[in-house]
Amino acid sequence: MWKDLGLNLEAHDQLMAVLGRAYKDIYMSQENRPKAMQYLDFVISEVHGLRVKELIDDKQKGNKVFGTFCVYVPEELILAAGGTCVGLCAGAEIGIDEAEKVLPRNTCALIKSFMGFKLAGLCPYIQASDLVVGETTCDGKKKAYEILNDYKETYVMEIPQMKTERDRTLWRGEIIQFKEKVEKLTGRKITAENLKEGIKIANEKRRALQRLSALRKAVPSPISGLDGLLVNQIAFYDDPPRFTRQINALCDELEERVKNGIGVTKNGTPRILVSGSPMAVPNWKIPFIIETSGAIVVAEESCVGERSTRDLVDENGKSLEKMIDAIVDRYFKIDCACFTQNEERTGHIVELAKDFKVNGVVHYSIQFCTPYTVEAYKVEKALQEKGIPFLKIETDYGMEDVGQLKSRIEAFLEMVKR
Ligand code: BJ8
Numbered sequence: 001m002w003k004d005l006g007l008n009l010e011a012h013d014q015l016m017a018v019l020g021r022a023y024k025d026i027y028m029s030q031e032n033r034p035k036a037m038q039y040l041d042f043v044i045s046e047v048h049g050l051r052v053k054e055l056i057d058d059k060q061k062g063n064k065v066f067g068t069f070c071v072y073v074p075e076e077l078i079l080a081a082g083g084t085c086v087g088l089c090a091g092a093e094i095g096i097d098e099a100e101k102v103l104p105r106n107t108c109a110l111i112k113s114f115m116g117f118k119l120a121g122l123c124p125y126i127q128a129s130d131l132v133v134g135e136t137t138c139d140g141k142k143k144a145y146e147i148l149n150d151y152k153e154t155y156v157m158e159i160p161q162m163k164t165e166r167d168r169t170l171w172r173g174e175i176i177q178f179k180e181k182v183e184k185l186t187g188r189k190i191t192a193e194n195l196k197e198g199i200k201i202a203n204e205k206r207r208a209l210q211r212l213s214a215l216r217k218a219v220p221s222p223i224s225g226l227d228g229l230l231v232n233q234i235a236f237y238d239d240p241p242r243f244t245r246q247i248n249a250l251c252d253e254l255e256e257r258v259k260n261g262i263g264v265t266k267n268g269t270p271r272i273l274v275s276g277s278p279m280a281v282p283n284w285k286i287p288f289i290i291e292t293s294g295a296i297v298v299a300e301e302s303c304v305g306e307r308s309t310r311d312l313v314d315e316n317g318k319s320l321e322k323m324i325d326a327i328v329d330r331y332f333k334i335d336c337a338c339f340t341q342n343e344e345r346t347g348h349i350v351e352l353a354k355d356f357k358v359n360g361v362v363h364y365s366i367q368f369c370t371p372y373t374v375e376a377y378k379v380e381k382a383l384q385e386k387g388i389p390f391l392k393i394e395t396d397y398g399m400e401d402v403g404q405l406k407s408r409i410e411a412f413l414e415m416v417k418r
Contacts, residue, residue: 001056005128008121015094015122016048019282026288030224032264034257036250037227043234047281051237052124058084059128064186067129068236069114070137071308071334072159074327077179079198079240081186086125087236088114088132091280093397095120102147108368109396110280111140118151125237126152131185133178135159137338138371155181161339163332172328179324192320199313199323205240208247209309215254216298217356220263221271222254225287225297232304233281265296270416273356275301275349275379276364277372283397286364286405293410298356301349302364307334310348337371345375346382353388359416360389362409367396389416 002009023044043051055065066078067088075085093109095116103115117123126132132154134145145154157174160167179190188194209232216228231247238246257263272295274286279302287297299306313330317323335345353361363379365372376392383390391412395401 001053002124005052005056005124006121007124007127011120012048012122012124015092019048019092020045022282022284026284027226027230030226030264033227034223034250034253036246036253037223037230039246039250040227040230040234043238044230044281047234047237048124051239052128054239055084055086055125055128059130062187064130065125065128066182067126067132069110069132069141070135071303072135072137072157072331072336073133074175074178074331075202075240076195076198076313076327077175077182077190079201080190080194081182081188082194083182083186084239086129087280088126088129089117089123089280090114091233091283091397092117094122103144106368107140107144108138108277108366110277110366110369111144113280113397115144115148118148131155131181133157137336138369140368159336159338162341163339168328168332171332172324175324175328175331190320192318192323195320195323196315199315199326201240201244203312203315204244205235205247206309206312208244208251209235211251212247212254213299213306213309215251215258218258218263219271219357220261220265220267220269221296221298222257222263223250224264225272225274225291225300226284228297229279229284229287229300229304230281232300232308233279235308236304237281270295270359270413271298271357272296273299273301273349273353273358273361274305274364275352275361276376277366277369278303278305279364280304285395285397285399285402286362286393289402289406289409290362290413293406293413295359295409295413298358299352301345301352303336306348306352307336337375342375342378346378349379350382350386350388353383353386358388360391360412362412363390363392365392365394367394 064083066085078085090110090113098119099112099116134154134156136142136158148154160170311333314326317326363376380390
């Protein structure tokens with residue numbers, strides 16, 4: 001299968017060995033994990049195995065795979081046409097030498113990573129995809145997609161940069177055009193009936209993730225931040241109905257824990273909100289440092305977290321038109337830092353900090369990510385006004401700065417404890 005996908009077999013084996021070791025050290029060393037996390041352990045062990053096989057089997061039945069890098073891509077339309085939406089590999093320092101042959105060195109690690117994975121032949125998901133769907137969010141991504149398109153067909157959705165009525169009209173046009181692209185590629189018409197089903201599947205997945213998020217508000221939290229993040233990461237890869245069932249089972253277990261006052265840490269452990277750039281698998285660096293420094297992460301204000309699960313698509317639309325409008329509205333609410341003005345995001349961060357009773361916010365931006373690094377100023381100001389401690393971190397996927405980050409995080413935790 002790997003050969004047919006055109007993967008670099010030797011390098012892929014090495015990558016799997018490193019990933020396996022990192023997972024064992026970071027995840028399996030945690031104490032008191034919920035039993036239902038075993039399913040997530042299994043998915044990770046098969047993330048470059050059974051899941052890819054499922055996609056290949058599905059393609060043999062005539063279904064299409066859409067690879068994505070952003071939560072703006074409307075999964076509902078893909079599901080309606082019998083397709084599968086998968087997040088592509090972008091969370092590890094892989095193939096950097098290859099990536100830097102086509103991209104400037106001072107490009108964010110996420111962009112270098114997806115380019116590196118493709119050029120080094122290490123991402124089975126991009127190899128299995130029939131189409132990559134990109135978007136004009138930040139400049140780095142939109143220019144990188146032009147280059148990626150030389151190696152893999154990449155369709156780019158235009159994302160408005162403001163939220164006026166004119167921008168909504170543009171966004172609606174983009175959604176319609178994408179619907180037509182999906183119909184053309186899959187050879188299937190999107191109807192009110194199949195779109196209703198697509199909306200339902202995507203909403204059910206978000207509801208399960210919302211349920212998990214709500215349970216993490218409990219003091220003490222019944223699940224670690226590392227495990228919470230992992231669930232949100234796997235949401236981009238797994239089969240949606242199966243994932244929803246498994247996460248609801250996890251939530252049943254966590255509900256019991258909350259009822260019995262069982263947590264993964266002691267009462268009094270500092271509670272941290274991590275906010276900022278998305279963390280794709282296997283980017284576990286910041287929560288790992290926080291949680292091995294005596295605190296717990298209780299929420300992620302990020303696309304791999306609250307931003308992608310906060311809003312549902314309204315399910316009351318009866319006609320195809322109305323359903324499309326509901327999709328337009330739901331995605332138009334996303335508060336990515338690529339927008340200007342983006343006051344919603346700072347408002348959401350303050351709200352989350354209060355709801356989750358956090359002792360502090362760690363703002364994480366990937367080095368060279370202009371939108372999130374610049375927006376950190378406004379976030380800090382908004383939190384300062386509310387008296388909520390704030391720490392700004394800028395880093396990449398490398399491990400060289402772990403010691404230095406740990407010292408800064410430990411000092412921050414000392415301060416929030418006072
Ligand atoms: S909706 S956050 S998934 S664009 S980290 S590549 S912004 S330079 S990832 Fe994102 Fe969609 Fe927005 Fe979410 Fe650019 Fe920054 Fe890199 Fe980023």
